[in-house]
Amino acid sequence: MAKPEVRKLPKPERRTQLLDTARDILRECGADALTLGHLAERAGVSKPIAYEHFGTREGLLIALSEEIEARHVGKLKAGLEKAPPTLPAIADVISSAYIGCALESGPEWLAMSGALRGNAQMDAVQQTLADDYVAIIAAALARFSTLPPDDLRLRCVGLAGAAETMARELIRGRIGENTASANLAALIMHGIAA
Known part of the structure; x- marks a missing residue:
């Protein structure tokens, strides 16, 4: 099954989306599950996008x-x-x-x-x-x-x-x-x- 195409968002909107997704991961899975790779996967973006926004966990x-x-x-x-x-x-x-x-x-x-x-x-x-x-x-x-x-x-x-x-x-x-x-x-x- 192919991944759905990710809509390109302006940088501030993408950051907000990533932070919202990170909060969901924290709430559902705890802090240990919050990695930039997991965040990217859950948000439907590539890892480099997550790293571009935050640099590190x-x-x-x-x-x-x-x-x-x-x-x-x-x-x-x-x-x-x-x-x-x-x-x-x-x-x-x-x-x-x-x-x-x-x-x-x-x-x-x-x-x-x-x-x-x-x-x-x-x-x-x-x-x-x-x-x-x-x-x-x-x-x-x-x-x-x-x-x-x-x-x-x-x-x-x-x-x-x-x-x-x-x-x-x-x-x-x-x-x-x-x-x-x-x-x-x-x-x-x-x-x-x-």
Whole structure:
């Protein structure tokens, strides 16, 4: 049986298609099954196309991670722009955006982050993404805190770690979305006090 002819897509559309297919592979088969060869086969393209877009398996996983973070930060910023200027409202936006993104990303987020632990390139990318996220939430919370900026930033680093841990509990089915969001919001409100 002959393979169906692959429609030529513009590069940005092809990248989106490949990332969507990669998420499907992660969800259905786990991180070990996500190779550029498997991705190309599932997407109906040649291996060189997959390599052209991502270079390596790690490059693909980094691209997925960056995409998830960009979506999360976009939702966070949009929510912060619309939120009333009160600490409970800002804390709710921060917690809801994080928990909602984790829920949307699902188990493939856990598989992806596990697959990249110990990879120097991914560690650097994740540190940059974490630093950017911490800067956003520290800026949003600064007007409600009397902490010195360096202490507030450090507290926000801790809040980001707590958010990740709660998101993992949620994805594993150990807590519900409302419980995760409410408890994260409470940690945020109490965590920035002097």
